[in-house]
Amino acid sequence: MTLPPDRGKPAVPRLAVVFARGAVSPGDLLRSLDGAAELLFVTDGSAHSRALRGLFESAGEVVELSGDPAADAVAVKAFGPDAIVTYCERMLRVTADLAEALGLPFHSPDTVHLLTDKHAQRRRLREAGLEAMRFALVTSPAQAREAAVAVPMPAVVKPVRGEGSRDTFVVDDADSCLARLTDLLSRPDRTAGGYIVEEYLVGVPHPHHGDYVSVESVCVDSAVHHVGITGKLPLLHPFRETGQFWPSALDGAAEAEIAALTSAALAALGVTRGITHTEIKLTPHGPRVIEVNGRIGGYVNELYGRALGVDLVIVAARVALGQPVRLPDGPRPARVHFQHYTQPPLGARTLAAVEGTVRHPRARHRMFTRPGDRLPGGVSSFDLDLLSGDADTHEQMLEVVDECAAQLRFTFTGHGAPSQLSGRDLRRGPRYGAVHGADR
The missing domain is CATH 3.30.470.20 (ATP-grasp fold, B domain)
Structure with missing residues (x-):
């Protein structure tokens, strides 16, 4: 027996997509979701997301988050979503709150807290018997002094909340640990939630x-x-x-x-x-x-x-x-599929020029940056490009990456003379000038 469709509910499901710059590009997002559902893009208020509003409106409806959770829930509810999803780390908490307010399935707020708070995650893994390393939460100078003594060195200092290796450092001893934490805590743009100091895992x-x-x-x-x-x-x-x-x-x-x-x-x-x-x-x-x-x-x-x-x-x-x-x-x-992304030298401030073209039968190359683009500095990952390809073996993969990298030359400027480096040079992680981003 075939039941008639429920006329009170649209045949095509409705999906709220909470968006900010993240692991999936806007183009990939729209291509993948085309025809899957009626879409509502719930965007943050960043310049990046606002610049994409026209693109999102071509594929669905758009609501920009106001910062008022109750008002945002009302705005999203008006769309009548059947489900909610995000592909962005920093939007997990917002998505969980919206899901709870609207009665939609998603990670619970407690689980999202554990997924986005590195200290809480370490603590829960330890409680489950999956973690034995020593670690400490640091939100004040007093806690910084305690952590520098309590956590065995070398250690890793990183934000409790963050992505892309932003403000993540290895410290070799208690003095350098305390100095690094003192610097991070004194910054006006310091990360909300503090920092975690944890034993360095030797690989x-x-x-x-x-x-x-x-x-x-x-x-x-x-x-x-x-x-x-x-x-x-x-x-x-x-x-x-x-x-x-x-x-x-x-x-x-x-x-x-x-x-x-x-x-x-x-x-x-x-x-x-x-x-x-x-x-x-x-x-x-x-x-x-x-x-x-x-x-x-x-x-x-x-x-x-x-x-x-x-x-x-x-x-x-x-x-x-x-x-x-x-x-x-x-x-x-049977084949190895790979990606390689070029990182700028630490301390470089601007990508001044890019010369060369990648030509290889086993690879495709895409630039993410253009001459004149400012670089973020610091020690976070910042991908200049993406090389995608395949090889018959892992050894051949390395050969293809090296051959492609050698075909590009990058010129960077900073606080010294311009520096020109090949993509092959950049694979070794050079630093720009005497003063580099890792020490800032």
Whole structure:
């Protein structure tokens, strides 16, 4: 027997997409969600989002957040959404609050707190028996002095809330730890929520790969499906990312151990639905959790789209809407799919020029910046470009990346004479001039 459609509810579902600059570009967002639902874009008040308003209005309705949670909930409710989703780290809390106010499924506010507060996350993982490192929360000079003594050195200092390795440093001893914290706490633009000081996890060294991986997971009704374990290219000082690849170079036993740890961490944090991106350090004593993020990882959708034909943007939307999703569960691919992103030298302030064109049968290149663009300085990751490609082996991947990087030359300016460096030079992480961003 076929029941007639419910005339009181539209045949096409309605999806609220909470947007700010994040892991998914506006173009990818619109392409992936085209035809999936009637869309409401709930945007922050940034200049970036306002510049995109016309683009979003071509695909759906737009509500700009006012900063008044009650008023924002009323504005979103008027659209009549069936579900809500975000692809941006900094919008997780807003999305959770809207979901709770509107009775829509999403991470609970408690879970979002654990996903976005690094100190609370460490504490919960320790309570679950998944964490043994020592760490301390610092919100005042007194706590800074206590942390410098209590946490074994070397240690990592990073914001309790943040992304892109912003204001993240390695400190070698108690004196340098206290000096770094004193500087961070004195800044007028210091991060809300304070800083966490935690033991530095020493990784297993590899000559050409990073000593960490990420796990891309989809959670539906508490069931976890790990789409893949993503290998990483080496970090540049202090924690700037340079690329990733899939499949990883790890064996099946190592990947199984990493997957089990990730599942346990997600359960401990109360994650029951949505997409997560979990970073795992590879140590001599086994895998350790770096952090769990409650959203798609940067460029992960592009990587897995090429490698597996899976669109994680639409997967996240379908999970939110309660629709069935099909995820790949087959053998590892015959090829290695990779991405590489060029980082500017620490201390550079402006990208003055870019010369050369990347030409390679196994790769595609896209610039994110143009001559004249200001650079943020500091020590956060800032991707000048994206190189995407594939190779027959992990060794060939490195050769392709190196060949492509050598075809580009970048000129930077700062507080000294202009500096010209090839993409190959930049893979080694040079610094611009005597005074560099890491010391500011």
